[in-house]
Amino acid sequence: MAMGKHFYYAYFLIKRLLAQLLASIAAVFTRLGLKVLASGPVPAHIAIIMDGNRRFASRSRIDKRSGHVLGYERLIQTLDSCLKLGVKIVTVYAFSIENFQRSPAEVSDLMELLQDKLDHLVSKEQLVRSYDVQVRILGDLSLLPKGVRESAERAMLATNNNKSTVLNVCIAYTSTHEIVQAIQKIMDERTQDQPHDKFITKEEIDRNLYTGLCPPPDILLRTSGETRLSNYLLWQCSNSYMCFCNALWPEFSFWHLSWMILKYQRAYPFLPRQQRPSF
Amino acid sequence: MGSLWAAFCWRLIHACLDVVYFFSAIRLRLLALCWAFPFFVQGEEACIQQILGERKRLPKTVAIVLDSEEARHGKDKVVVLLWWLKKVGVCHVSLYDMEGLMKTSQHVLEDNYSLSTNKAERVHFYHHKGRSKELIETDDKGLSKTNMSNLFCVTDKTGEAPDKHIMLVELLSLEDGKEAIVRAARHLCTSAQKMRVESLSEADLNESMIESGVGGPDPDLLIIFGAASCLFEFPPWRIRLTEILYFGSLKNLTAPSFVSLLNDFSKKTHRYGK
Secondary structure, three states, X not given: OHHHHHHHHHHHHHHHHHHHHHHHHHHHHHHHXXXXXXXXXXXXXXXXXXXXXXXXXXXXXXXXXXXXXXXXXXXXXXXXXXXXXXXXXXXXXXXXXXXXXXXXXXXXXXXXXXXXHHHHHHHOOHHHHHOOEEEEEEOOHHHXXXXXXXXXXXXXXXXXXXXXXXXXXXXXXXXXXXXXXXXXXXXXXXXXXXOHHHHOOHHXXXXXXXXXXXXXXXXXXXXXXXXXXXXXXXXXXXXXXXXXXXXXXXXXXXXXXXXXXXXXXXXXXXXXXXXXXXX | OHHHHHHHHHHHHXXXXXXXXXXXXXXXXXXXXHHOOHHHHHHHHHHHHHHHHOOOOOOOEEEEEEOHHHHHHOHHXXXXXXXXXXXXXXXXXXXXXXXXXXXXXXXXXXXXXXXXXXXXXXXXXXXXXOOOOEOOOOOOOOOOXXXXXXXXXXXXXXXXOHHHOOEXXXXXXXXXXXXXXXXXXXXHHHHHHHOOOOOOOHHHHHHHHHHOOOOOOOOOEEEEEOOOOEOXXXXXXXXXXXXXXXXXXXXXXXXXXXXXXXXXXXXXXXXXXX
16 A cells, blocks of 8 residues: 555656656757747747637637637747747737627626736736836727726836837737827827828828837738738738748747748748838 | 857758758649640639639639739739639739839730730729729720729629629739828828818728729738738738738649639638627
8 A cells, every 4th residue: 555655656756857857858949949040030020910719718628718818828938939039029919909899708808817917917927027028008998998908007107118128919909990090190299280191101100000119020920820910910011921820829839930930031031121110 | 159050050950941942842833834735724724613613702802912023024924813813703803013013014914815815805904093083994895984883893783604794903013002091191181171070080091092092992812922921012901801822933823723722712711800
């Protein structure tokens, strides 16, 4: 009996040690892999449409909320890899204005999760401190419930002085709404007597978009096999490398990221040179 | 020392990828050359008829984005592609390249199309000239100056067979992209200032784009031909929900690969945010 118990404990100890060893080896390989990738052109700005959380949840027979939680964890891991690689800005599509059409229960769940994760991101995530990440929430915040809006404002205030890297989170966002609000802003800044039309230029619209002074994305990634922009960064992604990945977002691994970077590096000589405001 | 090894590994990985893509390119080129033989013309017809027979969801409006190389050397293949698109029932094609080579070669495209297909009266090439909201007449076969919206998807109204309808080919370049949105925004703000309207909406900008003569249909499908999967500043306002498929070089386009693109398109589903 006692022998059986010792055997049982030894088995679990060995299993845990093996798992830790494998995780350390994986971490070493990830670091080496990122060092190799960084020998070539590295994108300064990556935009991601994190699609596939609900399909992953239904495939794994878990509830949708858990699917979104796994999506958040995947975001943190991917962000960590991107920042280690040398990417300066990551822009993610968390919630579209069109997503408000979902059932009220699902929208309410998502809002609660957004509020929770925004607070967690800024107060507890190590990588925000290690990489000096400025968190910016882009979108029409007036459409959000008070709790989420306040979390968003707290997140932006807490990381306002971080200048090394940027995480843009698009919430209550669509690109067409963003372009119209930019034109509205330019119109409002002029007085009644000044003719509006002379002040509207491509550069002025660029400056007044939510992404503001960020350089345009070098890569646009969409997971889950869909090949649409779904009203995301239409103006900014005009010259970006389009990468469509079949993996669902919670399955997006370091290998998928590496493959995306390798394809970008192969396409780099053929991509238009984008104008880069200094960052 | 570490970075030397990393650079070596990087070059090795890319060299391996170059070898793989090189053999893949040879295979695609050989396939394309085979399909170019007159012997295979019936096979092309059979492919197109098969996809029509399967009653899959096919696009009604298509956009084609060409990079500079493809726009310079691929006009013959573009004409073949337009013919295939017409066969499968597409009503409107937006043909785009950044430098406007398609626009300046409009007559070449028209002549090549009528030489190769003998059915020029069913395809109407046009491009925007800035402020006019009317079509530019390029032939006098009954398509007089009329509003854009009346000409979309004539098949739906008449119920004629897919290849009997008129297909519009819109030639676009860089000035029809962001610059067009800027022109529409200026027009919108001037009218808003005159009518003392304070708040603008997406519908207002849409309307203004049509008024300024830069509007057009949102493509169901956008195909990129070139060395990189990039939009090259294709008019951004129109591609909110467009399926974007990257093909590669126009030289490798064959009837089976074209049908394969349409098959990929037919499998896509839209959730519209829900």
